[in-house]
Amino acid sequence: MTTRTRVVLLSSIPQLVWLAVVTQGVTGCWTAENGGHWSGSLLLVLATTVLGVFFSIPSSTTFGIPYRPIDAVLLMVCAVSALRIDHWSSGFDTETFAFGAAATIAAVSAAIASRALAVSDSSALRPRFPVDGAQWTVLAGEGRLLNHHWVAPLQRAAVDLVMVDRRGSSHRGILARSDEDYYAFGTPVRSPIDGTVVRCGDGLDDGNLDPRKPAGNHVVLSDGSEEILIAHLKKGSVAVAAGEQVHVGQLLGSVGNSGNSTEPHLHIHAQRDGRAVRIVFSDVRGRMWPGRRVVRR
Template identity: 40%
Template structure:
């Protein structure tokens, strides 16, 4: 923080000397443009303060977020400044872990279980069951169940058992005439099946030039992957085919009791090169995020980018101090690159991997793994 304050308060001709590594990486002209743009957004530089969102550079006109690393002598060794004004959130309130979208879906599910048990006739029962089945298709197909706390998962499973148990009522119910309700339920179920199937089977029709080696060992769970409904990377052109992978422990859960980094099954697991190629970028000094929070950092955090000569393969969010290669190194498939961490834009330890060609994301394929890679799939490697 002090080093960044000193840097921003210095004269423009002093900036390259205060951040020589940054200058070598991006060039003196680019560094000047970035700092001048920052001052234009904030007004004359006043202070640098720390906040839950990262370092905040404040001036007379406004604020921007920044991230910086410095050597003991005050030299800026790494720097990133957001290209937009920072607007602090009005309310910084974190909901308890169980209060998620899955909780609301479970409440809807339980309500529909109640409607099955209170159906007045067989047609109404069938319509309610079709609606309930549609909810289960969405929850299971889009919700990444293994990422949810076990009590929520067990509640969903118990709801299905409770709904099916209501079948004993059918012999005592009249036939009924609620054809519209049945039609609506069937339409909802068909729509849910189509939505999930289309997202899971989606391909961008731009495959990698050859299958990659899966970079992890053990059991992993895809929390982001597939079509737009299942993959939040899809709106970013170069990341549209990306996967986010979390580790699963012996009991099929991603996190053991406790909320520190080592409680997560993925944290510290080795990451190996998925291909042969040349390292074009590597970072190792970005600090881990606290689980559940994201401070402003370089979005990939610690990473290794490999140029195969046909595409660029990017692996991100690695543990600080674990990266074993540097820019310019030649690597072979299977070579140790680092360990899974929680650096960059991430709320829990996981590995991000994607491949791109000319700035466009590619469909990932791995040797020995058949079928589509989508949210909710388990991979044993």
């Protein structure tokens, strides 16, 4: 089994779980015989919607269909199914209702807790957004829960940027067969700050998942007080050298899929005195919450 096949199968797990849960919820609404069963099933669908929005479940399903339009259609089906119920209070199903309510409360609580536990350094770094054109979705970001970067203290405010189309899909077609199928692959990456190249690396193959060299091809910049790591660059694209002075907007390389990366995207994180620093881009209004869409012209 190739590395890409393993990655596709692993990345499909949360999508399949999401599909199974919402299918159960919608089926429950459609077959409900009383208000308790219907309300509980509807709450289950709402809970999965909250998790998808706040924890950035992948922007599209394995088949390239966006989650949010699917959620909207399914919620409409749930609403219409209420017309099939003749006796709302007769034999009220308290067990199904309680389960749906608990799932919704848990999802909302998780979303609130993730924000409360986020990196909250008030002196956030304000670099320029490092890529141009199209739409970018923020995967990872400041939240603690369901943030795979949290285990690495210096990356707790890391931002992953994925280019998406109008569907919210990061690649062309139904399934991506190569790195070139991803919209982000090969997009120029420009320096977000004026500073010095502390170190950089190139020569690692794209599409070869390598946890031993997590940053892959990369560039580390310093402005004197903070260091910024820009990772997973395309093999052969790094355009600077260690010790070189760079300016905002200068070409650093291209978006790739090297290192510990499951698909072409750009990883950026900053540190100051051995602590993670929250990133708020100077030319993008607002903070980088997971799931946020950034439109560039």
